[in-house]
Amino acid sequence: MRHCLTCFILLLLASNLWGQVSIHCAPTRTTEALSPRIANYKIDVNFTHEEHKVTGSEDITWHNVSPDTIYFVRLYMYLNAFKNSQSSYLSGAGLNVMGQDLSNRKPEDWGWVSVKKAVQQGGKDLTRAYVQPDDNNIHDESVLQIELDSPVLPGGILNLSLSFESKLPRTIARSGYGEHDFNHFVHWYPKMGVYEQDIDGNWGWNCHQFLRQMEFYGDHGNYDVTIESDQKFVLGGSGCRDIYKETLPEKDGRVVSRFIAHDVIDFGWVASPNLLEYEDTWEHVEIRLLSPAAHHNLVPRLLQAAKHSLSYFKEHLGEYPYNTLTILDPPLHGLRSGFMEYPTYITGGSFYAFPKGIRSMESLIVHEFSHQYFMQILANNEKEEPWLDEGFVTFYEDCIMEDAYGDASLADFLGYRVRNSAFTRNEYTSLPNPRVSPIAVPGWKVNDAYKGIIYSKTATILQTLKRYLGEEHFDEMMKEYFVKNQFTHPRKADFVEIVQKEFDRHQNVLSPVIDQFLIDVLDDTKVCDYAVTNITNSIAIKPTGWVNEDNKDTMTFQSYSRSDFFQSSARLERKGDLIVPLEIELKWSDGSTTQEVWDGIQTVFLLRYEKPVQLISVEIDPKRKLFLDIDFNNNSYTTEPSKGGIWKYAFRSIYWVQNAIQSTSFLM
Amino acid sequence: MNNLKFLFYGFGRKRLVTTIYLIQLTLAVTIGLQVYQVIDASIGHSVSLEGIRLGNAHMVINDLLNVHGASLSPLIGQVRWLILTYLLLAAFIHAGMWYTVIHRNERSGFWIGGSIYFGRCVLIGIIFLVLLLILSAIIWLPFLSKFGYWMEHLMSEAPLVWGIGALLFLWSVVCVHLFVASCYSRIYLIRDKMSVFRSVLKGIKTSVKKTIFLLPALMLVLFVLIVLYALHSFIDDWRILSSSIGIIVLFIIQQIIIWIKISLRLSTYHYLLTKAEGV
Structure with missing residues (x-):
C-alpha cells in the first residue's frame, strides 16, 4: 500500500514535471524575460515530407494587456494566400507572380493552413470564420476569427488549443517547397494578431489580410516547437536547438527535434536533406550556417559578414540579446525562399563562383541580420509602417558594409567601384518620379517604387541625419531609440520624438527646422535640389x-x-x-x-x-x-x-568605340 | 623565337596600319567629342568634375545620368549606327588589307584592293555573319530555353556555371573557325580569283582542315590581346594618370593599344596567307 502511495506521488510529480517546460538550451543571453511575452506558442507537429505537410497541435497562451474584455480573437492564416488564385495576395495579379506562371500549377503545388479544432481551456470546439477586414474579398482566407466561449478580461490570460494542418505550396514567395525535398516553413502556423491601440487611441485587433506589398506583425513571446520528421533532413530555424534529431524508437526512420525561442515575434524553419552545417561563434552567439555543398567556398564570406554585423550593432546600437543565429544560404532550387528575415533566423542568396569583388551576397546577409533589430527587437508594424524596418535596415546595411569593406564596399570589380550608401541613394534619386509616394504610409499604398521609397529614401534620410549630427551623436540618438522601444511596437512618433530631442541637444544647421524637415521628408513627397x-x-x-x-x-x-x-x-x-x-x-x-x-x-x-x-x-x-x-x-x-575629368571620359569613349568597331567587324 | 616573328609583320607596315587607325579614330572621335560636349554642357562648371578626374566617379556619373541622361542616350543610339556603318566600311578596309598582304603592295594596294573587292567582301562578310548567327542560336538557344527549368530543378547551380563555360568555349571555337574560314575565303577571292560562293565553300573547308594547326598562333594573338586589355585596365586605375598630363598619357597609351591591335590583325592575315601556300 505504501509502495502504491509512493508510486502515486511519483506519478503525480512526473506528470507535473511533464507539464512544465524544461529547457536544455538557452535561447537568450539572460534568463529574465526581455519582452512582455504577450503571445506564447507551444507547437507540436508531425512533418510528412512526401506531402510537404505538417499536422499537429498548437497551444497559445495570450495575455490581454488591454483595458478591453476580449470576446473574439483574430489569427493570421497566411499560407492560405497560396491556396488559390482568389486570395487577396494573388488576385488581380494575373497568373504571373514574381516571374512564375501559376496557370499550370498542379493540385499539389497549392498550399493552405486550416484549423481543424479550436478549444478554449478544454471546452467545446469554438465557432470560427474567415474575415476580411481590409478588402472584403470573401474568398480570402488569410485571417481567421475565433469566437471565444468565455471572454478574456483585462489582464486575463487566454489558453487556446488548436489542431491544425499546414500544407506548403510550391514556393511562390518564401514559404513553400522546392525540388529535392527543400521545405521552408515560414508563416506556416495560425498566429495571433496584435490587439493594440490604433493611432487614434482606439483598441482593437490589428490583423491585416495578407496583401501583396505587405510583410508581417506580431507580439513578442516564447516559442516551444517540436517537430517530428524523417531522419534524412537537416533542420534549422529560429531559436536554439533543445533536442536535435533524437531517434524515435517506436517509429522507424523518424526523429524528433525541439526548438526554443524566447522573446521573439515569429518562428520559421527549414528542412532539407541537402544542406551542410557550418558552425561558428561570435562572443556569446552560436552561428549556424546551412549551406549547399556547392557554396562551400562562400561560407567564410557569409560568416564574416554576419560576425561583422554583430560587432557593429554591439558598438553602435545595442548588443544582440539572443544566443543563436541561424543563416540559411538556400540552394538554387530553394532560392525563392531566400532574401528574408525571421527571428534569429535569416535567409540569404548566393551563387556558386560569385566573384569576390562583388559583395551583394555579403550585403544581403548584413541586411537580413539587421532585421533582428528592426522588425524583431524593435517590432514595428511592418505592414503599416514598413519604412521603420526596411529603411532603417538598409541604412545600417550601408553603414556596416562600409565599415567592413571600405569605400568600394558593394563592388570593387574590373575597375568598377561602388559604395553601399551611394548605391542606396541612387536607388532613390534615379526614380522616374521621386515624388511618387511619401514614406510614412502603409506598404500597400505605395503603388510604385516600393524599394526606392521605403528602403532607399528612408536610408538616405537617416544618412542625412547622421551627417548633420555626426556619428557619435547619431549613435547616441539611435541607442536611445533602441533602449526606449526594444521589445515593443515603435511607431513614427517614437522615432520623430527622439530625433527632435537629439537635434535640440546638439544644435546644427538643421536643428531650427528639424520638425518641418521630418514632416516634409516622411509625410510629404518633397524633393531636395x-x-x-x-x-x-x-x-x-x-x-x-x-x-x-x-x-x-x-x-x-x-x-x-x-x-x-x-x-x-x-x-x-x-x-x-x-x-x-x-x-x-x-x-x-x-x-x-x-x-x-x-x-x-x-x-x-x-x-x-x-x-x-x-x-x-x-x-x-x-x-x-x-x-x-x-x-x-x-x-x-x-x-x-577641371576639364580633365571630361577629357578622361571623352578619351575613354573614343577608346571603347574603337574597340567596339574592331571587335564587331571581325568577320567582315 | 622564330615562331613569334609573325607577330611583328604588321609593325613593319606602319603606313597601312596608321591609315586604318586614322579611319577608326575619325569615326570614334565623332562620339568622343559629343561625349565631351554633353558632359561639359551638363556639369562643365561643377566641382564634381574633380571627382571623376580622380576616379571617384560613381555618384557623379549616377547624378549625371539621372539628370542629363536624355542628352546622353542619343549617343548610345549613334554608337549602334556607327557600328553598323563600320561593318560596311570594314569590308572595304579588310579587302584592302588582304590585297596589300597578298600582292605585297603597301603604297596603293590598300585603296585598290578595297575598291575592287568591296562588294564581294561585303557579301562574304554577310554570309559569315549569318552563319555566326545560326551557329550561335544552335549553341545557345537550347541551353537558354531550359535555363528557367534548371534554375528550379537542379540540385546546384555549379553545372549551369560550368555549362555556360563549356558553351562559351564551344562558341569561341566556332568563332575562331568562322574567322579563319572568312580569311581564307578572301584569300581565294583575291589571290585565286574565285567566285564568292566557291571561295566561301573552300574557305570553310580549309578552316575545318587547318584551324587545329593554326591554333597555337591564333591563341598567341588572343593572348596578346588579353594582355593589352589587362594592361589597360591596370593602368587606367593608376592615380598618377589623373593629372592633366596623365590623362593625355593615358589617351596615348590607349591609342597605341588600338594601333597595335590593327597591326596584329595585319600580322595574322599575313600568317594565314603564308600557311595558305599550296592550299
Whole structure:
C-alpha cells in the first residue's frame, strides 16, 4: 500500500514535471524575460515530407494587456494566400507572380493552413470564420476569427488549443517547397494578431489580410516547437536547438527535434536533406550556417559578414540579446525562399563562383541580420509602417558594409567601384518620379517604387541625419531609440520624438527646422535640389561724378576710374520644394575660403561681395551632409573647372568605340 | 623565337596600319567629342568634375545620368549606327588589307584592293555573319530555353556555371573557325580569283582542315590581346594618370593599344596567307 502511495506521488510529480517546460538550451543571453511575452506558442507537429505537410497541435497562451474584455480573437492564416488564385495576395495579379506562371500549377503545388479544432481551456470546439477586414474579398482566407466561449478580461490570460494542418505550396514567395525535398516553413502556423491601440487611441485587433506589398506583425513571446520528421533532413530555424534529431524508437526512420525561442515575434524553419552545417561563434552567439555543398567556398564570406554585423550593432546600437543565429544560404532550387528575415533566423542568396569583388551576397546577409533589430527587437508594424524596418535596415546595411569593406564596399570589380550608401541613394534619386509616394504610409499604398521609397529614401534620410549630427551623436540618438522601444511596437512618433530631442541637444544647421524637415521628408513627397548656377567677377568702379566727401557739403568731381576691388556674385537656386538651411563654402583667388549659411527658402538667392580677390567657386553643402539632394553635380560652380575629368571620359569613349568597331567587324 | 616573328609583320607596315587607325579614330572621335560636349554642357562648371578626374566617379556619373541622361542616350543610339556603318566600311578596309598582304603592295594596294573587292567582301562578310548567327542560336538557344527549368530543378547551380563555360568555349571555337574560314575565303577571292560562293565553300573547308594547326598562333594573338586589355585596365586605375598630363598619357597609351591591335590583325592575315601556300 505504501509502495502504491509512493508510486502515486511519483506519478503525480512526473506528470507535473511533464507539464512544465524544461529547457536544455538557452535561447537568450539572460534568463529574465526581455519582452512582455504577450503571445506564447507551444507547437507540436508531425512533418510528412512526401506531402510537404505538417499536422499537429498548437497551444497559445495570450495575455490581454488591454483595458478591453476580449470576446473574439483574430489569427493570421497566411499560407492560405497560396491556396488559390482568389486570395487577396494573388488576385488581380494575373497568373504571373514574381516571374512564375501559376496557370499550370498542379493540385499539389497549392498550399493552405486550416484549423481543424479550436478549444478554449478544454471546452467545446469554438465557432470560427474567415474575415476580411481590409478588402472584403470573401474568398480570402488569410485571417481567421475565433469566437471565444468565455471572454478574456483585462489582464486575463487566454489558453487556446488548436489542431491544425499546414500544407506548403510550391514556393511562390518564401514559404513553400522546392525540388529535392527543400521545405521552408515560414508563416506556416495560425498566429495571433496584435490587439493594440490604433493611432487614434482606439483598441482593437490589428490583423491585416495578407496583401501583396505587405510583410508581417506580431507580439513578442516564447516559442516551444517540436517537430517530428524523417531522419534524412537537416533542420534549422529560429531559436536554439533543445533536442536535435533524437531517434524515435517506436517509429522507424523518424526523429524528433525541439526548438526554443524566447522573446521573439515569429518562428520559421527549414528542412532539407541537402544542406551542410557550418558552425561558428561570435562572443556569446552560436552561428549556424546551412549551406549547399556547392557554396562551400562562400561560407567564410557569409560568416564574416554576419560576425561583422554583430560587432557593429554591439558598438553602435545595442548588443544582440539572443544566443543563436541561424543563416540559411538556400540552394538554387530553394532560392525563392531566400532574401528574408525571421527571428534569429535569416535567409540569404548566393551563387556558386560569385566573384569576390562583388559583395551583394555579403550585403544581403548584413541586411537580413539587421532585421533582428528592426522588425524583431524593435517590432514595428511592418505592414503599416514598413519604412521603420526596411529603411532603417538598409541604412545600417550601408553603414556596416562600409565599415567592413571600405569605400568600394558593394563592388570593387574590373575597375568598377561602388559604395553601399551611394548605391542606396541612387536607388532613390534615379526614380522616374521621386515624388511618387511619401514614406510614412502603409506598404500597400505605395503603388510604385516600393524599394526606392521605403528602403532607399528612408536610408538616405537617416544618412542625412547622421551627417548633420555626426556619428557619435547619431549613435547616441539611435541607442536611445533602441533602449526606449526594444521589445515593443515603435511607431513614427517614437522615432520623430527622439530625433527632435537629439537635434535640440546638439544644435546644427538643421536643428531650427528639424520638425518641418521630418514632416516634409516622411509625410510629404518633397524633393531636395539646390544648385549654384552662376558666378560673376567684375572690376569694381570707384564712385564717379560729383561726390560729397565725408558727408560734408563740399562736392568734388571724380572721373571714371577702376578700384582695386572686384564685385563678385554667385547665383544660388532652390530647384526642389524641400527647404533646408545650407552651409555654403566660397573659394577665392588668393586660396582662402569663407563660409556662409543660407536659409534655403528663396528660389533664387544672390550672394554679392566686393573684395580685392575674385570668387573662384561656390559649393553648397560641401561636406555632402544633405545626402537627400537629388543632384550633387549642380551643388557647385567654379570659374576654373577641371576639364580633365571630361577629357578622361571623352578619351575613354573614343577608346571603347574603337574597340567596339574592331571587335564587331571581325568577320567582315 | 622564330615562331613569334609573325607577330611583328604588321609593325613593319606602319603606313597601312596608321591609315586604318586614322579611319577608326575619325569615326570614334565623332562620339568622343559629343561625349565631351554633353558632359561639359551638363556639369562643365561643377566641382564634381574633380571627382571623376580622380576616379571617384560613381555618384557623379549616377547624378549625371539621372539628370542629363536624355542628352546622353542619343549617343548610345549613334554608337549602334556607327557600328553598323563600320561593318560596311570594314569590308572595304579588310579587302584592302588582304590585297596589300597578298600582292605585297603597301603604297596603293590598300585603296585598290578595297575598291575592287568591296562588294564581294561585303557579301562574304554577310554570309559569315549569318552563319555566326545560326551557329550561335544552335549553341545557345537550347541551353537558354531550359535555363528557367534548371534554375528550379537542379540540385546546384555549379553545372549551369560550368555549362555556360563549356558553351562559351564551344562558341569561341566556332568563332575562331568562322574567322579563319572568312580569311581564307578572301584569300581565294583575291589571290585565286574565285567566285564568292566557291571561295566561301573552300574557305570553310580549309578552316575545318587547318584551324587545329593554326591554333597555337591564333591563341598567341588572343593572348596578346588579353594582355593589352589587362594592361589597360591596370593602368587606367593608376592615380598618377589623373593629372592633366596623365590623362593625355593615358589617351596615348590607349591609342597605341588600338594601333597595335590593327597591326596584329595585319600580322595574322599575313600568317594565314603564308600557311595558305599550296592550299
